[in-house]
Amino acid sequence: MPGIADVIDGGTAGFQLMEYIESYPRVILIDATLDNKPAGTIQLILLKFASDFPKAMSTHETGLKDLVESLTLLGRLPEVYLFVVSVETIQPLSVELSPEVKSALPELKKKILELCKKVESKKEQQVLSKINEDNCLPLFF
Numbered sequence: 528m529p530g531i532a533d534v535i536d537g538g539t540a541g542f543q544l545m546e547y548i549e550s551y552p553r554v555i556l557i558d559a560t561l562d563n564k565p566a567g568t569i570q571l572i573l574l575k576f577a578s579d580f581p582k583a584m585s586t587h588e589t590g591l592k593d594l595v596e597s598l599t600l601l602g603r604l605p606e607v608y609l610f611v612v613s614v615e616t617i618q619p620l621s622v623e624l625s626p627e628v629k630s631a632l633p634e635l636k637k638k639i640l641e642l643c644k645k646v647e648s649k650k651e652q653q654v655l656s657k658i659n660e661d662n663c664l665p666l667f668f
Contacts, residue, residue, distance in 0.1 A: 541590025553606035560611040566627035568613035569635050
């Protein structure tokens with residue numbers, strides 16, 4: 528997504544993503560969750576602690592929870608937004624998407640792009656709020 532975001536497939540990397548994730552002011556994660564909601568249901572969660580994760584996620588769950596907890600303890604956790612897509616079952620050795628999840632992808636993409644625009648707008652507003660009465664943005668060297 529050039530000009531909007533960097534995209535990586537973190538897979539099951541867990542702690543190997545620590546340095547990469549902490550280098551950004553905000554991160555959007557996407558994963559599957561087994562939460563008894565209809566397959567293809569999309570939810571957005573703002574993560575602040577490992578306990579904010581849904582109860583049953585994919586095989587990435589443990590590594591991500593540990594990563595978030597570690598970055599929180601170190602005081603280096605950026606803003607982390609987690610999009611989860613509900614699945615009927617978690618299939619540990621499959622990369623195939625169910626028809627329900629596949630059909631949810633266009634809506635997921637739309638929601639991610641909307642979040643990116645909202646975050647960018649928020650960032651611009653924060654910069655504008657720092658402009659002093661002389662219409663100058665304070666610079667610090």
